[in-house]
Amino acid sequence: MAAEGQPSEGSPAEEPGTERTWLAYPDPQIDLAAVRARLVWTSILEGSFQRAREELAELARLHPEARGRLAGREVRFVEALQQMLDEAADWPRWKQPGDWLTFAKQPERSGLVGQVPSVGPVRWRAELPMLPTGPPASPSGPVQPTAAESALAPLGYHPVVVGRWIFVNTLWEIYGWDLWTGQPLWHQGRIYRDPLDRSAQAALVPRQMWGRPRCTLSVHGHRLYARMGTPVSVWGQEGDGPANGYLVCLDLEAEGKLLWKLAPEDPRWALEGSPVADGRSVYVAMRRSELGPHVQAYVASVDADTGRILWRTFVCGAEPPVRNLPQTSHHLLTLHGDTLYYNTNLGAVAAIRAADGQIQWIALYPRQIPVGGKPIGRHWARDLNPCLWDRGVLYVAPADHPAIFALDAATGQLLWQTGPELEDAVHLLGVWEDRLIATGDRIYGLATTGPRQGQVVFRWPDGPDRLGYGRGFLANGRIYWPTRHSVHVVDARTGQPIREILLRPLQTGGGNLLAANGLWIIAAEKELVCLGVGPTTPSEPQTTPNHPGGGKATPHPGLNLQPAPQTTPTPQNARE
Structure with missing residues (x-):
C-alpha cells in the first residue's frame, strides 16, 4: 500500500521487499x-x-x-x-454517551456502548417495508455475495437515537417514535415523505442491480440528515439515469420541518450515504459517472444552514465492480477533528481536511475486481464499510480487497494488514484495548499491537456454520453479536462465549443491534423492535425538546405500530 500521490486505476503498491520508512528529523538532541x-x-x-x-x-x-x-x-x-x-486498572472508564447519532454511533465509526441495559420484554414494534433486492440481469450474470444477512431480505435499516427519540428512514420516508413508549412523534410519526407517488418511486428502483439498498441517518445538534430517494448511484455504462438520490435536513426543534434539500442537478452526479457533520458543515461522499467504464469518487462539504455545496474534492477514479448494470452504493465518511477519511472501495483510502477540502494523503492498494466466469470473493459483501478511527489508527475493510488494513491516521502509512482469511468480515465494530473486533458470518479478534499485530487472535465460532445475522456492538470488553435467533455475548479479548440471550422467547429475531439510553433496538429486515426494562426516569438531561406526551399510540400511514404484550422475561431467555 502506497500513501502518496494522486491515485489512478492500477497504481502500484509498494514493491515486495521494500523497506518501510518514516519521516524523521535528523540528529535530534533529545532524551x-x-x-x-x-x-x-x-x-x-x-x-x-x-x-x-x-x-x-x-x-x-x-x-x-x-x-x-x-x-x-x-x-x-x-x-x-x-x-x-x-x-x-481501577480508574473509572470514560462514560460513553447514551445517544446513537449516526451509523456506528459516532462520526469516528468507533463508538463503544457504555452501560448495557438489562434484557427485557419487547416494549413495542413497528413494521417497515422490505427493502428491494433483485437477481442479476441474467442467470450467468454476477451475483453479489452476502455475509451476516440474507440475499433476499437485506438488513438495511440503521436507526439513530437522540435522548428519548428514535428515528429510522426508508428509501422514501423518515419516521420517529418515543423510544420508551413507541408513541409516534408529533402525533403522526412520519416526519418526512418523498413527494413522488408510488409508481414514480417504483420506477427508480431497478429490478436487477448490483448492491443492496441501505438506509442510514445522522444527527448533529437539533438537525437530522438523511440520504433519500433511489438507492442507485450508477445507472449503467451510459453514465446517467432517470434520477438520483438527494439529501434532506430536518429541524428536530420544529417537529421535523424541512430546512433544505440537496439534489444533484447533473444526472451524472450521485450522492452516496448519509453525511457526517460538525458545527459548520455537512460532509458527504459523492460519485460521478462518465461515459465508459470508470466512475469517480469525490468528497463534498455542504453549508449546514443552506444546503449549498462549499467545496468538492476529487479523490480517485476506477472501474466499478460490474458494467451494464445499475449499482447501489452507500459509502460513508469518517470524521475525527478536522479530518475526513474516505474508504472509496475503488482502490484508495483518503484523508481530507474538512476546512477546505485539501487532500492530506491518499493510500493505494491493489484491487481484486470480479472477472467474468470466476467466483466473486466474499469481501464484495462489504458495502457499508466506512473507515474506523481509533486512537490515531485508521482501520479499513474495503470491498475490493479481502484484507483489513491498519493505517497511521496522520500519514496514511501502512501499519499492518491481514491475509485473505477475513474476507467474510463485513463489520468493524470497534477496538477494545489491543483487539480490533470484526464480524460477519462469525467473530474475529485481531491483535492491533505487539508481535502478533494484524493476526487473528481468535475466531468464534470456529466451525463451518455461518451464524452472523446483522451488525452488533462492543461494550465494556464484551461483544454483543446477533444471529437469527440469539444474541451471543463474547469476551472481546479472548473470544470466549459468556452468555447467549435467546430471542424467540421474546417474540423477536436477529438484525442490526444497538443499545441506547436504557433499551435495546433491533432493526430487522421488515420491522423495528424495541425491548428491555428501560429506566423509569431519564438517565441524563434531555438533549432535544420535550416530546409531546399523552395520547394513545396510533398507527401511521405505511407503518403498523404494534404494542408488545406485557410479559415478564423468564430465566430461560438467557443462557450463562
Missing part, C-alpha cells in the same frame, strides 16, 4: 528515555493498557535506571510508570 516514558504515559492515559505494558517492558530493557520529570515530579521512569499502570 530518548524521556520520549519513550511519555509514550508509555500516553498509552496509559488513553486506556491502551496492553500497549502500555509492551512499551514499558521495552523502556525497562533500554533505560532501566533513567530518571527525569514526569507529571511535575522527578521520578525513575520505569518505577513511576509501573505504579501508574497498576493503579490504572
Whole structure:
C-alpha cells in the first residue's frame, strides 16, 4: 500500500521487499528515555493498557535506571510508570454517551456502548417495508455475495437515537417514535415523505442491480440528515439515469420541518450515504459517472444552514465492480477533528481536511475486481464499510480487497494488514484495548499491537456454520453479536462465549443491534423492535425538546405500530 500521490486505476503498491520508512528529523538532541516514558504515559492515559505494558517492558530493557520529570515530579521512569499502570486498572472508564447519532454511533465509526441495559420484554414494534433486492440481469450474470444477512431480505435499516427519540428512514420516508413508549412523534410519526407517488418511486428502483439498498441517518445538534430517494448511484455504462438520490435536513426543534434539500442537478452526479457533520458543515461522499467504464469518487462539504455545496474534492477514479448494470452504493465518511477519511472501495483510502477540502494523503492498494466466469470473493459483501478511527489508527475493510488494513491516521502509512482469511468480515465494530473486533458470518479478534499485530487472535465460532445475522456492538470488553435467533455475548479479548440471550422467547429475531439510553433496538429486515426494562426516569438531561406526551399510540400511514404484550422475561431467555 502506497500513501502518496494522486491515485489512478492500477497504481502500484509498494514493491515486495521494500523497506518501510518514516519521516524523521535528523540528529535530534533529545532524551530518548524521556520520549519513550511519555509514550508509555500516553498509552496509559488513553486506556491502551496492553500497549502500555509492551512499551514499558521495552523502556525497562533500554533505560532501566533513567530518571527525569514526569507529571511535575522527578521520578525513575520505569518505577513511576509501573505504579501508574497498576493503579490504572481501577480508574473509572470514560462514560460513553447514551445517544446513537449516526451509523456506528459516532462520526469516528468507533463508538463503544457504555452501560448495557438489562434484557427485557419487547416494549413495542413497528413494521417497515422490505427493502428491494433483485437477481442479476441474467442467470450467468454476477451475483453479489452476502455475509451476516440474507440475499433476499437485506438488513438495511440503521436507526439513530437522540435522548428519548428514535428515528429510522426508508428509501422514501423518515419516521420517529418515543423510544420508551413507541408513541409516534408529533402525533403522526412520519416526519418526512418523498413527494413522488408510488409508481414514480417504483420506477427508480431497478429490478436487477448490483448492491443492496441501505438506509442510514445522522444527527448533529437539533438537525437530522438523511440520504433519500433511489438507492442507485450508477445507472449503467451510459453514465446517467432517470434520477438520483438527494439529501434532506430536518429541524428536530420544529417537529421535523424541512430546512433544505440537496439534489444533484447533473444526472451524472450521485450522492452516496448519509453525511457526517460538525458545527459548520455537512460532509458527504459523492460519485460521478462518465461515459465508459470508470466512475469517480469525490468528497463534498455542504453549508449546514443552506444546503449549498462549499467545496468538492476529487479523490480517485476506477472501474466499478460490474458494467451494464445499475449499482447501489452507500459509502460513508469518517470524521475525527478536522479530518475526513474516505474508504472509496475503488482502490484508495483518503484523508481530507474538512476546512477546505485539501487532500492530506491518499493510500493505494491493489484491487481484486470480479472477472467474468470466476467466483466473486466474499469481501464484495462489504458495502457499508466506512473507515474506523481509533486512537490515531485508521482501520479499513474495503470491498475490493479481502484484507483489513491498519493505517497511521496522520500519514496514511501502512501499519499492518491481514491475509485473505477475513474476507467474510463485513463489520468493524470497534477496538477494545489491543483487539480490533470484526464480524460477519462469525467473530474475529485481531491483535492491533505487539508481535502478533494484524493476526487473528481468535475466531468464534470456529466451525463451518455461518451464524452472523446483522451488525452488533462492543461494550465494556464484551461483544454483543446477533444471529437469527440469539444474541451471543463474547469476551472481546479472548473470544470466549459468556452468555447467549435467546430471542424467540421474546417474540423477536436477529438484525442490526444497538443499545441506547436504557433499551435495546433491533432493526430487522421488515420491522423495528424495541425491548428491555428501560429506566423509569431519564438517565441524563434531555438533549432535544420535550416530546409531546399523552395520547394513545396510533398507527401511521405505511407503518403498523404494534404494542408488545406485557410479559415478564423468564430465566430461560438467557443462557450463562
